[in-house]
Amino acid sequence: MIRMDKLAQVICLARLRKALLAHRVLAGAEHRPVLAMDFQTVVDLGANRGQFALAARQWAPRARVISFEPLAGPAAVFNKIFMKDHLVALHQVAIGPDAGWTPIHIAAADDSSSILPISTLQQCLFPSTGEVRTETVRVGRLAEFLSPGEIILPALLKLDVQGYELQALAGCEDLLKHFSHVYAECSFVELYSGQALAEEIIGWLAKRKFRLSGVYNASYDKKGNAVQCDFLFTNHKAIGCRP
Numbered sequence: 576m577i578r579m580d581k582l583a584q585v586i587c588l589a590r591l592r593k594a595l596l597a598h599r600v601l602a603g604a605e606h607r608p609v610l611a612m613d614f615q616t617v618v619d620l621g622a623n624r625g626q627f628a629l630a631a632r633q634w635a636p637r638a639r640v641i642s643f644e645p646l647a648g649p650a651a652v653f654n655k656i657f658m659k660d661h662l663v664a665l666h667q668v669a670i671g672p673d674a675g676w677t678p679i680h681i682a683a684a685d686d687s688s689s690i691l692p693i694s695t696l697q698q699c700l701f702p703s704t705g706e707v708r709t710e711t712v713r714v715g716r717l718a719e720f721l722s723p724g725e726i727i728l729p730a731l732l733k734l735d736v737q738g739y740e741l742q743a744l745a746g747c748e749d750l751l752k753h754f755s756h757v758y759a760e761c762s763f764v765e766l767y768s769g770q771a772l773a774e775e776i777i778g779w780l781a782k783r784k785f786r787l788s789g790v791y792n793a794s795y796d797k798k799g800n801a802v803q804c805d806f807l808f809t810n811h812k813a814i815g816c817r818p
Contacts, residue, residue, distance in 0.1 A: 601626060619642040621743075717749065717750050773806070
């Protein structure tokens with residue numbers, strides 16, 4: 576149902592329809608309610624082929640979008656889609672706590688790839704996400720690529736990094752206070768070996784003045800148990816942030 580709703584929204588909009596037909600990239604229309612908050616800056620960790628960036632350009636049209644995607648194949652498609660868009664930039668790097676190079680586990684569906692090992696539960700719940708190979712990718716802290724002055728409020732930090740959320744947030748900590756919102760996909764079960772679960776992400780961000788303010792796009796297993804969802808966190812004390 577979610578995919579059908581996304582398709583219905585995408586085919587009605589020229590920019591998104593073009594990306595789907597020319598590059599087979601389906602924009603993340605499910606994120607429209609969050610992106611409609613009139614952000615000026617969107618930092619997009621785990622950009623893949625530009626699904627979220629496309630949605631940001633459609634529903635947060637004034638925002639500068641700075642995306643990060645470590646895998647060469649998806650990054651190449653992203654660059655084709657946005658090659659003439661001066662409000663979008665891509666860095667081919669993963670964000671983490673330490674700069675360097677690290678193996679990444681490539682899934683058959685590459686948007687499920689992760690620096691963490693892919694669990695058997697992930698493969699059971701989401702077929703075609705099993706590991707097919709590994710690559711080595713660059714990792715760096717967000718502050719290596721972005722200065723505080725480039726983060727214009729209200730500013731959204733989005734994470735869709737397949738279980739690597741806590742490590743990615745640690746890699747953003749130097750700049751975290753400059754964001755008004757964090758939007759992160761979090762899991763209630765271990766889809767990637769060693770990942771931090773939702774309650775740990777909520778607690779970590781709460782200690783840094785970000786409070787849970789919205790829950791979106793929940794997915795469930797066949798027994799009705801919650802598997803993962805997108806959490807929106809708000810820092811009302813961010814300078815210039817509108818409550």
